[in-house]
Amino acid sequence: MAVVAKWMCDRDNSMFDNKKDADAYDKMLELAEGFSALLQQHIPDVDETKAEEFGIFLAKNKEAVMQACKGKVEALDEIDSKEADNIRPISAQG
Amino acid sequence: MAVVAKWMCDRDNSMFDNKKDADAYDKMLELAEGFSALLQQHIPDVDETKAEEFGIFLAKNKEAVMQACKGKVEALDEIDSKEADNIRPISAQG
Numbered sequence: 571m572a573v574v575a576k577w578m579c580d581r582d583n584s585m586f587d588n589k590k591d592a593d594a595y596d597k598m599l600e601l602a603e604g605f606s607a608l609l610q611q612h613i614p615d616v617d618e619t620k621a622e623e624f625g626i627f628l629a630k631n632k633e634a635v636m637q638a639c640k641g642k643v644e645a646l647d648e649i650d651s652k653e654a655d656n657i658r659p660i661s662a663q664g
Numbered sequence: 665m666a667v668v669a670k671w672m673c674d675r676d677n678s679m680f681d682n683k684k685d686a687d688a689y690d691k692m693l694e695l696a697e698g699f700s701a702l703l704q705q706h707i708p709d710v711d712e713t714k715a716e717e718f719g720i721f722l723a724k725n726k727e728a729v730m731q732a733c734k735g736k737v738e739a740l741d742e743i744d745s746k747e748a749d750n751i752r753p754i755s756a757q758g
Binding site: 597607612617623627628635636639640644646 | 694702706710721722730732
């Protein structure tokens with residue numbers, strides 16, 4: 571028998587084997603929530619789950635977002651559309 | 665009588681007195697269109713005008729978006745809400 575250290579992100583109770591991955595995931599969700607909140611402020615009638623998904627999408631692809639903001643707008647077009655298929659809303663995780 | 669040089673952004677026919685400002689505006693609208701297109705891909709039933717407005721909002725506040733992506737997520741909360749009131753959809757400009 572053995573005890574194994576695990577790390578939980580308390581935003582959605584996701585579990586990780588190491589703190590680094592848990593921190594990165596937590597930071598990603600924090601950014602996602604920031605984007606989702608902005609979207610919901612600007613488009614109040616947007617579906618909440620879809621807004622969360624879009625926030626997660628932007629957060630997961632923050633490198634492309636940064637490149638676009640720096641002038642390489644085509645970076646947004648280059649985001650792998652398959653990536654988007656892997657995104658689940660926070661409410662569906664656990 | 666005199667002739668005066670003007671610069672037009674052909675995305676929405678906005679006029680500028682100098683090329684630098686026209687270029688900056690053009691680049692802002694290009695980024696805005698990129699964000700709007702992503703939003704419309706992910707939330708196909710979103711109102712098109714609202715999606716354009718949100719894209720322009722993100723593009724006008726790209727410095728805050730970049731800061732947030734770099735880890736300072738609270739930069740998104742610090743965007744002046746009055747700024748948002750000045751944003752018009754592309755279709756309303758002329």
